[in-house]
Amino acid sequence: MDLKSSTILITGGTSGIGLEFVKQLTDRGAKVIVTGRNQETLDNTKKLFPKIHIFQSDVSNPRDIERLYAQVTQQFSELNMIINNAGEMRLIDVQDSSKDLENITREIDINLSGTIRMVHQFLPHLIKKRSAAIVNVSSAIAFMAYSSAPVYSASKAGAHAYTMALRLQLSKTNVKVFEVIPPGVNTNLQNDWVLQPNPNQMMDVDKMVNVAINGLIKNTPEIKPFLVKIVKLLSRIMPGQLMRFGHREFEKFKQLNTSK
Numbered sequence: 001m002d003l004k005s006s007t008i009l010i011t012g013g014t015s016g017i018g019l020e021f022v023k024q025l026t027d028r029g030a031k032v033i034v035t036g037r038n039q040e041t042l043d044n045t046k047k048l049f050p051k052i053h054i055f056q057s058d059v060s061n062p063r064d065i066e067r068l069y070a071q072v073t074q075q076f077s078e079l080n081m082i083i084n085n086a087g088e089m090r091l092i093d094v095q096d097s098s099k100d101l102e103n104i105t106r107e108i109d110i111n112l113s114g115t116i117r118m119v120h121q122f123l124p125h126l127i128k129k130r131s132a133a134i135v136n137v138s139s140a141i142a143f144m145a146y147s148s149a150p151v152y153s154a155s156k157a158g159a160h161a162y163t164m165a166l167r168l169q170l171s172k173t174n175v176k177v178f179e180v181i182p183p184g185v186n187t188n189l190q191n192d193w194v195l196q197p198n199p200n201q202m203m204d205v206d207k208m209v210n211v212a213i214n215g216l217i218k219n220t221p222e223i224k225p226f227l228v229k230i231v232k233l234l235s236r237i238m239p240g241q242l243m244r245f246g247h248r249e250f251e252k253f254k255q256l257n258t259s260k
Contacts, residue, residue: 001133001176001216004029007079009072011059011118012086014041017137017185020209021083022049028213033072033079035059035086059086059114060106069121082122083135084115089152104151111155116162126175133176135216136163140183140228143235144242148249167221180212181224183231203227 008025012018013034025032026049035057036042042054053076057068072079088110092099115136126132142160145153160179167177185203203225215223224232234242 001081001219002131003213003216006081006133007031007033007076008081008083009033009035009079009122010083010085011035011057011114013083014038014045017182017205017209018083018085019045020205021085021212022052024206024209024213026051031076031078033076035068059084059118060109062117065114065117065121069125073122073125079122080126080129080132081135082118082126082133083137084118085135085137086114087111087137089149091148092151094150107151107155108158111152112158112162115159119166123175127170127173130174131176132174133178133216134166134170135178135180135212136166137180137182138163140181140224140231142181143228143232144239146249147243176219177221178216179222180215181222181228182208183225183227 003025008030010018010021010025010032013022013032014036018034018036022032022034022045032049032052033055034042034045034052035055036045037056037058039056042056046052046054055068055071057064059065088107090107092104119134119136123134126134136159138159139152139156141149141153142156145157147153160181163177163179170177183203185205185208208225211225212223231242
């Protein structure tokens, strides 16, 4: 992909991986459009990167996506890439009944339904372009169920499967379909967790996004750093052991969550 000549919409672009995408794509000369739920954080991002364009929008709300599409395609008819990055990850004990039925599916609404709806809404526009791309950000957890985050695990496994199917359906069009698959990354995603991850086992966000951008330039369909390649391999040859290894964290989380 020629990123310098691209106009790119990034969902969830005010923090974490999304914000780093904004930084690195802006540095490469792309025209960048940023969406997010919170207007204040959007305004702060605009102060950091004055050349970007911001739109308040919540990917879990279909009406917001419809409004975003109308506004963006009217103002930026040259839009040729969307990065579905908006996401949320929560540690959840399925025996904790404090969350209601609407709350419990929040990661599905944002991470999976939001991605599918964004693609469905913007695809008719993208498919008309000479060169276009859809970039879905999933997770290494798509290859292994992480018991401490069961709903997140389901959402990312779904996003991975959807992206593969989407790539096949669009293989004869000008729309390339990429999947960016991060490992654990040091971002604010984990700020509210009662059990904090070991930062030494996490990847720096600038390095992760650099891998992603190089993958886009090289037209690599599945973009994953070396650690994710190992996780994917282990998920094929020893899936049970891999999940049990991750499950150790759940016992620690459950103790901390119970004592809150």
